[in-house]
Every structure is written in C-alpha cells, then in structure tokens.
Amino acid sequence: MKKSVTLVFVLFAAASLGFAQKFSIKLTGGLNYAGGGDFSSGLQGQMDYLKAEYNVTGAYRFPNLGINASGEFIFHFTPNIGLGLGVGYFQHVKEGKVAYDFSFVKVEEMIKPKTSVIPITANIHYLLPVSSKINLDFSAGGGAYFTTLNWDYRSDVDIIGLKSYDQSTFKSTKTGFGLQAGVGLEYALSAKIAIGLNIVGRCAQVSGFKGAWTDSGGGDLWSYSDSGSDRLPWYYDWKLPGGHSYPQIVFQEDQPAGSTVANARLAKLILSGFSVTIGLKIDL
Numbered sequence: 178m179k180k181s182v183t184l185v186f187v188l189f190a191a192a193s194l195g196f197a198q199k200f201s202i203k204l205t206g207g208l209n210y211a212g213g214g215d216f217s218s219g220l221q222g223q224m225d226y227l228k229a230e231y232n233v234t235g236a237y238r239f240p241n242l243g244i245n246a247s248g249e250f251i252f253h254f255t256p257n258i259g260l261g262l263g264v265g266y267f268q269h270v271k272e273g274k275v276a277y278d279f280s281f282v283k284v285e286e287m288i289k290p291k292t293s294v295i296p297i298t299a300n301i302h303y304l305l306p307v308s309s310k311i312n313l314d315f316s317a318g319g320g321a322y323f324t325t326l327n328w329d330y331r332s333d334v335d336i337i338g339l340k341s342y343d344q345s346t347f348k349s350t351k352t353g354f355g356l357q358a359g360v361g362l363e364y365a366l367s368a369k370i371a372i373g374l375n376i377v378g379r380c381a382q383v384s385g386f387k388g389a390w391t392d393s394g395g396g397d398l399w400s401y402s403d404s405g406s407d408r409l410p411w412y413y414d415w416k417l418p419g420g421h422s423y424p425q426i427v428f429q430e431d432q433p434a435g436s437t438v439a440n441a442r443l444a445k446l447i448l449s450g451f452s453v454t455i456g457l458k459i460d461l
Contacts, residue, residue: 201251201259205375205456209245209267214382214447215412216290216326217241219426220273222415223288226423231277237288240271245452251302259302261316267452268293283335291327294448296320298357314361314373322353322448324383328410328428334398341396347408347428349388355381355448363458371458381448386410390428413441 217239227233247265254260270291277284300318307313331344359377366372391404408428415423416437426444427433433441 199253200461201253201458202461203249203251203261203263203373203456203458204247205249205373205454206244206246207375207452207454207456209243209269209450209452210241211243211267211269211292211379211450212447213239213241215424215442215444216410216426216446218424219412219444220288220290222424223426224275226415227275227277229421231279233275233277235273235275237273237275238271239290240269240292241450243267243269243292245454247296247454249298249300253302257304259304261298261300261302261318263296263298263300265296265298266294267296281337285333287329287331289327289329291329292446293325293327295323296357297323300357310365312363312365312371314363314375315359316361316377317356317358319354319356320381322355322381322383323350324353324446324448325350326386326388326410326446334396336398339397341394341398343392343394345390345392345428347388347390347410349386349410351383351386353381353383353446353448355379357381369460373456373458375454375456376451377454378451379449382445383448384443384445386444386446410444411441412444414439 220237220239224237245265245267247263249261249263251259251261272287272289274285274287298318298320300316303315305313305315326349328347331342333342357377357379359375361373361375363371363373387409389406390408393402394400407430409430411427411429411433413425413433415425416439
C-alpha cells in the first residue's frame with residue numbers, strides 16, 4: 178500500500194514538473210445570497226400568522242444576503258487548465274423585531290438567525306483568452322460547507338404593568354456538501370497581477386443540526402433558567418381551523434406531533450444561491 182501511494186506521489190510530481198505552467202493565488206470578496214430553505218419558510222410562516230391574528234408592527238425575515246470572502250490556490254497544468262483548492266467564509270445575520278397586543282397584554286418579540294459558513298472547495302478552471310489582457314475563467318467543482326447555525330429569541334410581555342421576559346438560544350455546527358460553478362472576467366494589470374469580477378452559483382444544503390441551547394426568563398411574573406445540548410430544529414406545517422396553514426420552525430428534542438401538525442421533518446438549511454465578488458489574481 179505504501180509503495181502504491183509513493184508511486185502515485187512520484188507520478189504526480191513528475192507530471193507537475195512536465196506540464197505545470199504556473200501557480201496562482203486568487204483573493205476575492207463581495208456579496209453572497211443563500212435561500213435559507215425551511216428556516217426562511219418557518220420565519221415567514223410565523224410572520225404570516227401574526228399578521229393574520231394581530232395588528233402587528235415590524236417583521237421577521239431570514240438573512241438571505243451576507244458578506245463573502247475567499248482565497249484559492251490554483252495549480253495550472255497547462256496555460257488554459259488548472260486545479261484550484263480554496264477556502265472561504267460567508268456570514269448571514271439579521272435581527273427581526275415585532276410588536277403586538279391583545280386584550281390587556283402587550284408583546285414585543287425578537288428573532289435573530291445567524292449562519293456562518295466555511296466552504297472548502299476543489300475546482301477545475303478553464304481559461305478562455307478574449308484578448309491580450311482579458312480572460313474568461315470558467316470553473317466548476319465540489320465543496321464541503323462547515324456551517325454554524327445560531328438562533329436567538331426573546332419575548333417581552335407587559336400584563337397590566339407587570340413585565341417579564343423569555344429568551345432562548347440555540348447553536349449547532351454541521352457539515353454539508355455541494356457543487357459550485359462560475360465564471361470570472363479577468364483583466365491583466367501586469368504580467369503577474371489581474372483584477373477580476375466573479376459570479377459563482379452554488380447548490381448545497383445542510384440538515385441534521387443538533388446543538389446546545391439555553392432557556393431563561395425573569396421579571397415580575399416568573400423566573401427560570403435551563404440549558405442542554407440535545408435540541409434539534411424541526412420544520413412543520415401548522416394546520417389551523419378554516420384551512421389555514423403556517424410553516425413553523427421549533428427547536429426541541431422530539432419531532433412535533435399532533436392533530437394540527439403536518440409534514441414534520443428535521444429542518445434543512447438551504448445554502449444554494451450565488452456570490453458576486455471582485456478580487457485579485459496573482460501569478461507566483
């Protein structure tokens with residue numbers, strides 16, 4: 178086995194010396210969009226229910242847009258074909274607040290979802306010269322997406338002047354896998370440096386989150402505190418009288434069940450989307 182691995186390494190090294198034209202580093206930064214999947218649908222379902230039942234102000238929205246940064250080391254087998262190994266980071270975070278009242282109860286709520294993703298990717302690059310200074314860089318490959326999900330919630334209640342709050346947090350890290358493909362427009366500033374505009378599409382999802390949580394509350398009406406590490410995010414359709422249905426996200430150990438629950442499943446975080454970045458490519 179060791180001899181086989183050594184032989185493969187020697188052959189790869191020999192091929193590298195015979196065919197490689199250059200190495201390059203590509204550094205980019207910009208904006209990222211991801212769909213959100215069940216988490217986005219669940220937040221929208223909660224918002225739709227509040228609008229239907231109360232005179233609500235404010236809104237919950239899943240953070241579909243965020244920042245993106247990445248670096249890629251590209252090994253060029255020929256002037257037109259290369260293999261890229263990259264690492265990146267994108268983060269989406271948004272705090273939503275709503276307020277409503279019923280009878281003599283006033284409620285203010287906050288939900289703050291946050292996703293942080295470190296993609297590690299491998300891509301094949303094909304460079305298509307357009308002119309002496311301009312290239313099109315077509316790329317495609319796969320990646321592992323190391324994802325951290327944070328979900329913070331707080332509710333403040335005022336009942337005839339008696340005030341109390343409930344708050345909870347959830348945090349979990351999970352890895353998903355996906356594919357990506359894109360195109361970049363490169364303009365050479367010199368023989369070694371080029372600037373570029375890049376658009377990359379991505380198809381990836383993560384599910385099976387299980388993580389640490391805290392629940393606490395206090396004020397005039399109650400006081401409690403609890404924590405653990407066994408909750409999972411669930412998606413389900415909440416069926417109400419009159420044919421109304423609202424997608425929901427809940428964090429609990431067991432799958433939701435009951436006469437008003439349909440289509441319950443572990444929630445999926447959809448990372449599919451795209452990024453638009455600008456950056457530098459440096460030949461080594």
